[in-house]
Amino acid sequence: MKLRLVTAAALCAFLAIPGGMTTGRSAQAAGDTTPYGHSTEAEEVDRFVRALRTIRGQYVEPLTDRELVDIAIKAMAGRDRYSAYLDDGEFRQLQASNDGAFAGLGIRYEAHGTRVRIAETVPESPAEAAGLRSGDVILAVDQQPVGGAELATVKQMLSGPEGAAVSLTVLRAGTPDPFEVSVVRGKLRIPSVRLAAVGTVGYIRITRFDRQTATGVSTAIRSLRERIGPDIGGFIIDVRDNPGGLVQASVRVADSFLDKGTILTARGPGRGADKTYTATPGDETDGLPLVVLVNAKSASAAEILTGALKDHRRATVIGTTTFGKGIIQSVIPFDSGALKLTTARYYTPSGQSIHQIGIQPDEAIAEPAAEEGQSAPPPNGIPNAANDQAFARALSILRSR
Secondary structure (H helix, E strand, O other), rough: HHHHHHHHHHHHHHHHHHHHHOOOOOOOOOOOOOOEEEEEEHHHHHHHHHHHHHHHHHHHOOOOOHHHHHHHHHHHOOOOOOOOEEHHHHHHHHHHHHEEEEEEOEEEEEEOEEEEEEEEOOOOOOOOOOOOOHHHHHHHHOOOOOOOOOHHHHHHHHHOOOEEEEEEEEOOOOOOOOEEEEEEEEEEEEOOEEEEEEEOEEHHHHHHHHEEHHHHHHHHHHHHHHHHHHHHHHEEEEEEEEEEOOOHHHHHHHHHHHHOOOEEEEEOOOOOEEEEOOOOOOOOOOOOOOOEEEOOOOOOOOHHHHHHHHHHOOOEEOOOOOOOOOOOEEEEOOOOEEEEEEHHHHHEOOOOOOOOOOOOEEEOOOOOOOOOOOOOOOOOOOOOOOOOOHHHHHHHHHHHO
């Protein structure tokens, strides 16, 4: 009986993933025995089951069938840095993030040499309540040093359930010795869109693309047009340091500024992966001039928006070459957890793939060096035109028009 269960688990691990990730890619992926190279699918499944039995029976530490299958699924899923098998907790966290809600501390942090520095504390967040400040350097999380660690590792160390406490060892400028700060993780809802009127120019910063972003951008457009009035000269769309998010959100935001034409073309092997997204009639700005600010951390969904506006000559793009993430991940729920899997490549309206290339700005302007305790661009408020040349140039273009 146990042998049958193990075989069934192995078959699920090997066969269910291709069908799930592509929603029925083809008869071959659906389970026939058409040869893959020099062996049939059935032969490869048999090889997998034999390896599972051998490892379970002879590995020095005891392993359950569930542990072995989980290991196999994670290995198969991790084909690139963006694909992964998510457990239940990670899946729930991803869903909350896509909704614009988080369980966390309320800090944004960045690499500062070999250290991790707090770039921003969210107003009314657990971090602010605990006394953390922009510019604080995190030396350790729960007594585990973070110096030299990848930011992804630091994120994992800081993540945890709502209501759970985490201890940070912090070094602050002007304070001779490190000190401990205990922060209780709480529910955060951080808007992805921020706005400001700069004279006759509307400034809209998009920090990520979640389910609230498109509505937030539409609201910002209306608010700024009402606030500035008929003399409005245009909009600056700032997606610097924006890591991306939901494809649909970026498409909807691009549609806000376009009246017609292709926004994005996606191509992949699975059923339904090939898609073309087009703009619907109606530009919410009525054709007002646009400038998009980008940098090397503008990625994924931020590049979808930038590419669409640039290719349609709807906006002038200013800054530095973008990150270059031209692939799309699909989230495929399982009975337990989910697969986040790369399922398609995307192309800008001109047919270009920007993957590992990025988008070249129309005007290349280097970023200002961040001052101690600050980031560029600043997470809150308005950039300083005195030391932010890209922002100053955007203002100049829109004011001249």
